[in-house]
Amino acid sequence: MTGSETHGTARLRVRGIKKHFPGVRAVDGVDLTLMPGEIHALIGENGAGKSTLMKIIYGLLQADDGSIWWEGAAVAFTDPAAARAAGIGMVFQHFALFETLTVTENIALALPEGRATAALAADILDLSKRYGLALDPHRAIHALSSGERQRVEIIRCLLQDPRLLILDEPTSVLTPQEAETLFVTLRRLAAEGRTILYISHKLPEIQALCDRATILRAGKVVDSCDPRVTSPALMAEKMVGKVDRPSRRATSLKAEAPLRFSVQNLSRKAGDPLGIDLRDISFSLRAGEILGIAGLAGSGQSELLAALGGEVAVAANTIRLDDQPIGALPVAARRAAGLSYVPEERLGRSAVPDLDLTANALLSGWQRPALVSGGWLKRGAMQAFAEKIIADYRVMPPKTGSLARRLSGGNLQKFIMGREILANPKVLIVAAPTWGVDAGAAAAIHRALLGLAEAGTALLVISQDLDELFILCDRMAALFHGGLSLASPTAELSRERVGLMMGGVADAA
Amino acid sequence: MDIAASILVAVMMAATPLLLAALGELITEKAGVLNLGIEGMMLVGAVCAFAVAYKTGNAYFGVVAGALAGVTLAAFFALLVLVLLTNQVATGLALTLFGIGLSALIGKGLVGQPIPRLPLLSIPGISDLPVVGPLLFGHDLLVYLSLALTFLAHRIITRTRLGLTLRAVGESPHVAHGLGLSVRRVQLSAILIGGALSGLGGAYLSLAYTPMWAENMTSGRGWIALALVVFGTWRPLRMLAGAYLFGAMTLAQLHLQGLGVPIPSQFLSMLPYLATILVLVLMSRDAVRIKLNAPAALGKSFHPDR
Numbered sequence: 071m072t073g074s075e076t077h078g079t080a081r082l083r084v085r086g087i088k089k090h091f092p093g094v095r096a097v098d099g100v101d102l103t104l105m106p107g108e109i110h111a112l113i114g115e116n117g118a119g120k121s122t123l124m125k126i127i128y129g130l131l132q133a134d135d136g137s138i139w140w141e142g143a144a145v146a147f148t149d150p151a152a153a154r155a156a157g158i159g160m161v162f163q164h165f166a167l168f169e170t171l172t173v174t175e176n177i178a179l180a181l182p183e184g185r186a187t188a189a190l191a192a193d194i195l196d197l198s199k200r201y202g203l204a205l206d207p208h209r210a211i212h213a214l215s216s217g218e219r220q221r222v223e224i225i226r227c228l229l230q231d232p233r234l235l236i237l238d239e240p241t242s243v244l245t246p247q248e249a250e251t252l253f254v255t256l257r258r259l260a261a262e263g264r265t266i267l268y269i270s271h272k273l274p275e276i277q278a279l280c281d282r283a284t285i286l287r288a289g290k291v292v293d294s295c296d297p298r299v300t301s302p303a304l305m306a307e308k309m310v311g312k313v314d315r316p317s318r319r320a321t322s323l324k325a326e327a328p329l330r331f332s333v334q335n336l337s338r339k340a341g342d343p344l345g346i347d348l349r350d351i352s353f354s355l356r357a358g359e360i361l362g363i364a365g366l367a368g369s370g371q372s373e374l375l376a377a378l379g380g381e382v383a384v385a386a387n388t389i390r391l392d393d394q395p396i397g398a399l400p401v402a403a404r405r406a407a408g409l410s411y412v413p414e415e416r417l418g419r420s421a422v423p424d425l426d427l428t429a430n431a432l433l434s435g436w437q438r439p440a441l442v443s444g445g446w447l448k449r450g451a452m453q454a455f456a457e458k459i460i461a462d463y464r465v466m467p468p469k470t471g472s473l474a475r476r477l478s479g480g481n482l483q484k485f486i487m488g489r490e491i492l493a494n495p496k497v498l499i500v501a502a503p504t505w506g507v508d509a510g511a512a513a514a515i516h517r518a519l520l521g522l523a524e525a526g527t528a529l530l531v532i533s534q535d536l537d538e539l540f541i542l543c544d545r546m547a548a549l550f551h552g553g554l555s556l557a558s559p560t561a562e563l564s565r566e567r568v569g570l571m572m573g574g575v576a577d578a579a
Numbered sequence: 580m581d582i583a584a585s586i587l588v589a590v591m592m593a594a595t596p597l598l599l600a601a602l603g604e605l606i607t608e609k610a611g612v613l614n615l616g617i618e619g620m621m622l623v624g625a626v627c628a629f630a631v632a633y634k635t636g637n638a639y640f641g642v643v644a645g646a647l648a649g650v651t652l653a654a655f656f657a658l659l660v661l662v663l664l665t666n667q668v669a670t671g672l673a674l675t676l677f678g679i680g681l682s683a684l685i686g687k688g689l690v691g692q693p694i695p696r697l698p699l700l701s702i703p704g705i706s707d708l709p710v711v712g713p714l715l716f717g718h719d720l721l722v723y724l725s726l727a728l729t730f731l732a733h734r735i736i737t738r739t740r741l742g743l744t745l746r747a748v749g750e751s752p753h754v755a756h757g758l759g760l761s762v763r764r765v766q767l768s769a770i771l772i773g774g775a776l777s778g779l780g781g782a783y784l785s786l787a788y789t790p791m792w793a794e795n796m797t798s799g800r801g802w803i804a805l806a807l808v809v810f811g812t813w814r815p816l817r818m819l820a821g822a823y824l825f826g827a828m829t830l831a832q833l834h835l836q837g838l839g840v841p842i843p844s845q846f847l848s849m850l851p852y853l854a855t856i857l858v859l860v861l862m863s864r865d866a867v868r869i870k871l872n873a874p875a876a877l878g879k880s881f882h883p884d885r
Binding site: 130149150151154162166167168169170171175178179180183184210342344 | 740743744746747750751753754755756757758759760866870871872875883
């Protein structure tokens with residue numbers, strides 16, 4: 071089980087790796103050296119090239135230029151099978167699991183053939199005990215929480231006895247407590263001589279866990295440091311450059327602000343058999359207030375969004391806007407009543423990938439007489455509207471004719487947020503407003519949301535990013551298995567407390 | 580009793596071509612590939628099987644020719660959708676149209692010609708037993724083969740590593756590729772097996788069900804096979820039930836026509852199609868089961884870099 075004693079020889083050496091996609095230099099001449107027994111952090115913003123680099127190492131993508139040495143020998147992994155045969159394991163950010171298969175079946179698929187299922191299940195139990203990764207081998211993946219799914223991936227890697235384990239943003243789906251457990255496992259693995267390449271942009275956990283850190287920015291290595299002695303502020307600056315972040319929201323809510331939006335005892339059985347049932351959800355929003363809803367992925371966010379946004383109808387009285395029942399209304403009628411809604415999936419839900427920005431601007435604005443009259447599109451007005459969004463929110467490239475799918479995630483999100491904000495809604499519901507968005511754009515989006523609240527709109531922000539919620543929200547609650555905890559003022563909450571709420575021990579205080 | 584037995588035998592015969600074609604499509608779809616060319620592959624299988632049996636005088640050569648014809652057409656489909664990444668729906672529809680035309684062309688001089696029927700594998704003594712004899716021991720090769728393959732497919736898909744790989748590829752080719760499984764190879768094999776089985780289904784029609792060649796003689800069975808797969812929720816044993824139900828209804832409507840029931844024959848001819856779809860719709864109302872058995876990546880082209 072131990073890595074071969076090859077101190078002095080690097081486990082993995084990467085020199086001058088380059089990869090470009092149409093229009094982007096994703097990785098631009100990166101050098102990286104990983105030693106046995108080391109936990110090495112690869113940090114950088116979304117789009118810095120971390121994922122591309124690691125896909126090249128794992129054989130999922132081919133580099134345009136550069137070379138890789140594995141334990142002293144030059145290699146070129148043409149596919150993941152070759153990388154795994156050499157001793158590289160990878161835990162993906164978006165889990166590479168088959169939803170309808172069981173834990174054992176998922177793991178069996180990654181192993182050479184000819185292993186009896188019963189024996190494999192026993193091995194899985196054995197490993198899960200040894201590394202403290204509790205898991206039932208016979209359950210189907212779709213019934214597991216994201217933390218459990220991650221354990222499946224880790225165990226799947228460990229069964230192949232890898233000498234290099236790559237983890238891509240492993241804590242993005244974990245509660246703070248689950249993350250601590252993961253760190254204990256990772257330290258134990260490193261102590262056995264394995265190398266861990268840990269990809270993240272969360273600096274505190276890198277300080278707590280890693281021996282070395284390589285910082286990537288725009289496809290280049292900008293620095294390499296010891297995270298235990300380097301200040302997070304310095305690392306952050308190297309990672310993103312100078313960003314003027316909005317500071318934490320000072321609670322400026324006036325007590326007499328009118329009630330805008332309320333949800334009373336919302337329950338709904340999931341239409342999708344793999345979905346989550348909503349259980350008795352209640353909350354209310356006053357004008358100018360921002361309520362945050364935390365929760366791990368798959369806790370009922372998409373189901374709640376569908377019910378609030380109007381994609382599915384519920385009993386009329388469970389959702390009220392300005393005291394009018396709107397629960398039974400479809401999306402368009404709710405929009406007309408002043409409820410705007412930004413779903414999580416940008417491409418395909420908030421925007422049509424193959425339409426240009428002018429047409430996409432119209433998607434949620436077609437009821438407004440300014441843009442459409444008597445069924446005829448007003449091309450000029452649409453164009454002007456799209457141009458206004460682009461100018462106000464600094465969308466790049468600033469062309470109304472570019473297709474939505476050509477925009478980066480951050481720019482498309484700015485465009486969508488702009489579209490909804492300019493509609494001047496009474497209530498705005500946003501999911502994952504800055505997911506996959508670089509720090510500069512995230513700051514712009516946060517400022518726009520805060521500005522909207524200032525102007526009297528009630529906002530509901532559903533996000534898995536706790537930092538974001540702490541910056542934006544007046545009050546916070548958490549979803550767990552389709553139920554919502556009581557909302558508490560952000561000033562009275564700690565990260566640990568929210569972590570407990572996300573794990574379903576909401577009202578334990 | 581003899582009448583009941585002969586009715587049951589006729590039901591099995593009507594069901595066999597559907598079962599073969601549907602089984603082929605099920606395997607193809609389990610790998611995430613939607614091949615709408617079943618009808619075309621069945622027709623070309625039928626005409627090639629007939630032509631070879633007619634020229635050689637041996638129906639078994641015809642069976643082989645039918646399967647090979649199906650594989651050839653399926654290989655063409657595989658080239659288009661796996662290598663050139665064409666749209667699977669459009670390509671499958673084109674394959675059906677191509678098959679209709681090609682089979683008519685090949686079969687031009689064969690209409691109305693007689694051939695030897697695919698022999699019944701009777702065991703002297705046992706096959707002559709009343710009821711049980713004809714029912715269990717009096718069929719031809721393809722009837723037994725279709726049943727054996729259905730149970731085999733069920734075992735393989737649910738119980739073996741091979742089946743697990745097939746299901747995994749159909750569920751998420753990208754994940755399967757990430758795990759080092761060869762998505763292309765699995766999909767190619769599934770398409771070719773699907774082609775062979777569709778070809779056999781066609782061969783059964785022209786060699787045994789009605790030993791003759793007529794243009795467009797499948798009369799929509801390829802589409803019913805497709806429906807069987809979907810409504811059978813991608814499970815071979817349910818599909819078997821559906822195919823036999825269709826066989827029974829086909830026979831029932833023939834007898835009703837023969838008895839002179841005062842319903843226009845056109846309506847009676849619709850009966851098997853309507854009844855099969857109705858029953859299968861009722862059987863497949865369980866959304867959970869569909870979600871868990873349907874290949875999630877069905878009909879989506881896979882390319883490792885995208």
